[in-house]
Amino acid sequence: MTSRVLLVSPATTASLRRAAFDDGDPLDTAGAARARAAAGSLTAPAAVVTSPSVRCRETARALGLDAGDAPPELAGLDAGRWRGRTLEEVSAADPEAVARWLADPRTAAPGGESVAAVCARVAHWLDALRPAGRVVAVVEPEVVRAAAVRATGAPDAAFWRFDVPPLTCTELSGRAGRWNVRLGGPLAAA
Numbered sequence: 001m002t003s004r005v006l007l008v009s010p011a012t013t014a015s016l017r018r019a020a021f022d023d024g025d026p027l028d029t030a031g032a033a034r035a036r037a038a039a040g041s042l043t044a045p046a047a048v049v050t051s052p053s054v055r056c057r058e059t060a061r062a063l064g065l066d067a068g069d070a071p072p073e074l075a076g077l078d079a080g081r082w083r084g085r086t087l088e089e090v091s092a093a094d095p096e097a098v099a100r101w102l103a104d105p106r107t108a109a110p111g112g113e114s115v116a117a118v119c120a121r122v123a124h125w126l127d128a129l130r131p132a133g134r135v136v137a138v139v140e141p142e143v144v145r146a147a148a149v150r151a152t153g154a155p156d157a158a159f160w161r162f163d164v165p166p167l168t169c170t171e172l173s174g175r176a177g178r179w180n181v182r183l184g185g186p187l188a189a190a
Helices: 014-018 029-037 054-062 087-093 095-103 115-128 141-152 156-161
Strands: 003-008 047-050 134-138 168-175 178-186
Touching (some): 029 054, 054 134, 141 156
Parallel strands (some): 003 134, 047 134
Antiparallel strands (some): 168 178
C-alpha cells in the first residue's frame, strides 16, 4: 500500500517576514488570512500531524484541520542562541560560526542542533510511517527540506538547496522506504 504525506509549510509570522530564526511567534494577520482563505483546499486526510510550534498549530487550525499529534521528530531546527535573531545579525556577530553552520551539516548553531540531526529525526519519522491513507503534516520549512533530502536520497548538504515558501504543499508518495516527490505547490486561494 502506498503512503501519501502532504507537507504543508506554515503561513507567515513576524519572524519569517524579518528573515529571523523562529522565536515561537504566532501567525501575523496576513498569514492567518491567507491560511483561512486556503481552508478546504486539501483533500480530507486520514490523519493530521504538525510540528509542535505555535505557527504550525495555528496554520493547521486556520486551514480547518484538527491539529492532531505533534511528534517531536517534526520539530523545526533548534537555532539555539540564534533564536529570534536574523541571519544578518548572527553573521555580523560571528561570521565564522555561521559559515561553518551553512557549510557543514554536522555543525550545530551555538546551543542548538545541526542540520544532520534534523535530517536524521525526520528520516526516522518517515521510515516509521505506516500506510494510513493521506497524512497532512503542517510542518516547519526545515522539516520539509529534511523530508526532501530523505525522499531524494540526497546528502544532508543538499538541505539548503530546497526553498520552502510559506503556505505551500510538498507531496511525498511511496512505499517500502522509496519516495516520489512533488515539490511545493501553493495551496489554492493562498
